[in-house]
Amino acid sequence: MPRLPTSIILRARALHPLLPLLLRPCRDLSSARNELRWLREHAIANREVTLTSSGSIKTSWPQHLYQMCRSRARGKPLQYILGSQPFGELEILCRRGVLIPRPETENITTHLASLLLSPPSRPQHPLRILDLCTGTGCIPLLLHSLLAPRTPSLHLHGVDISPAALTLAAKNLSHNITKSQLRANAREQISFTHGDIFAAGAKPWCESKWDILISNPPYISPSSFNATTSRSVRNYEPKSALVPSSADPIAGNPESYADTGDRFYPRLLDLAERVSARVLLVEVADMEQAVRVGEMVVEKGRGVWDGCEIWRDWPAAGAEEGGEVVEVKGGDVRVRGEGNGRAVLAWKGEDGGRMVGKKKASASG
């Protein structure tokens, strides 16, 4: 990491004595000032006022603020310090050991909800959505907050291998109901279970049918982990949420996925078929990975998926007509939005196409 120019450090110090600490993880003055403001608000809102034996008032918030800035300077994520991350209108609680929800996930989840709600596709029957690798539960919770006001019947289910994640997901469900960010019926309509998506054998969640399968699986390849992740991610977030473990059995051809972060995708595609999903949305690291996942979809053939497209970070942005395409297995796949390659969408049948706003089911491949 390049050293920060002395001039910035001096300016930061002139503005506030704690800013230089925050400059280390933030790298620029305006983010550092934002973080200082949020940390300060947090310290004041959570201050403990105690009376000393002599009767004078002792408030510890400046000290608390100082400690928080020190932790932040060491790279501890702001979300673990403050204990939460806004996600749509929700407040998702964050704890060490569980991955912090990312704004990119917030964007693609919101975009999916807006497709599901736009006129031709309004769901009539109970809509069933399965989220594999659910972590904090942020995806099903956000989908509920967006869909429930206009969807009579919903069922959302999250699965994760990590017990810590499941405990936190359940907390997040209650927390947002208590804060009235989620309707009370979310308690019946959202559920979480423990599960390893690679485990053989029948689990209740993979025996039933689901309309939509969504997943933000670990997708960083072990070899690039050190080079591409930030220090704060490496040192503080669970590696098992980021990098597919080498112990995970590799479905399909072992060579082609070796040492890439692609391990989860063939399995997710198989599971989507097994639960008869008509829409599949998976998050990916970049355009290269998106194209590789696109190839897996196309290889499954027409009988399985009727269409497929790639979303960038802001799928709603940019031109509607005459958009970008990328060649996948000799055919064209539509690329939507702006930013990095971020997700792959696939749909099956006329029904699946209609759900995500495709006028008729047509393969883009």
Added chain:
Amino acid sequence: MLTTRRCACLQRFATAKRCQLWRVLRYQSTVPSPTSTIPPALLGRAQALAAEHAELSKQLNSEYDTRIAKKAGSLSAVVTALNGWELTSNSLPELQQLIKDPSTDPELRSLAEEELQSTTEKLSSLSSDLQKSLIPEHPFAQMQCLIEIRPGAGGDEAGIFAGNLLQMYQGYCRRQGLRVNILKFDATKTQGLENSIQEAVLEIETPGAYDMLRCEAGVHRVQRVPATEVKGRTHTSAVSVLVLPNFPSQGEDELGESNFEDPSNDYYVDPTDVRTDVMRAKGAGGQHVNTTDSAVRLTHLPTNTVVAIQDSRSQQQNRAKAWQILRAKLAQARRDAREEEMAQLRLSIVGVSKMGRGDKVRTYNWGQQRVTDHRSGITLHHLDDILEGGESLDKVMASVREWLKMQDLQLLVADEEAARAKADI
């Protein structure tokens, strides 16, 4: 009551002397004609509106229609004011004749003189009522508003003064019982630990706040010795205040439940004209990084209007705020553009100009503890009370509102004259 009765008895006398009155009338050139207190163009307009009102009332009598009733209702204030004014002004010439007539007996003359004085006073207030009834209500008058405060040249000193103004408006709103929120507060602490503001936006949620506060728009100037000034020199710096109409909405919503879908509306913003930039550091993003980059910047491409918000950790909240401010800005800009067009038209016809947005409107002088508004010309020496948003500020604002009315009237006269000129051609 008394006046009416006296009037009635005067009228009797007057009728008796009518033949004499006609004779004297010819010598009355020095007494201003009562109609001269109201510009003929405006009187013409008032009469035209009264005629329209009469026509509408006739229609309503034969068949009731809510739209016509509403239109007639909006004109009734003009009709009432015109009737009052005509009644009083018609009684004037007779009084004047009585006074000038040498044969009027002294008792009656002194009665007539007294009567003339009170009638003239009454007439001037009736005439101002009539004129004001003709000013069309500002299209945003019933709206809530946003106040945007930005320092101009002058560095930290201007930023500190922007903070003074922010507090002044907060104090004013509290005292007036207006609901006020801070929508945006972008400030740094100076050496002396005062807030130096780069930009602040207040949201005043009470309907009608736009009309109350629009007199505050313009450049506010401060003259004082800044805390940082070692040689004790007085500095002059400036802060610009924008007052924008606001809409009680939660801003844009990707799921498409916007209330502003009518393109003919000033607040309509075509979403395809707006580019959203989320100011995220370049790089891999996704699982690779975990910084909180929730800043949102909206650019309205056709006008290149930019709004950037980074107050909240929630990108959704930042986006909603940014849309709210963008809508307000565009609506005001559209209104300004229309006004500008009208002003150009008037200028070309009758030479009335209006104070532009960039003109300085008020000076706050610390040394003399004085505030002068350059539009109404009012000067008060209660600087502290004004800066607390106290009653002295009410006085200043009232004088400016009155000034704005006079401006509006002048424009109205100009418009009428222009319309007449056109009709004559």
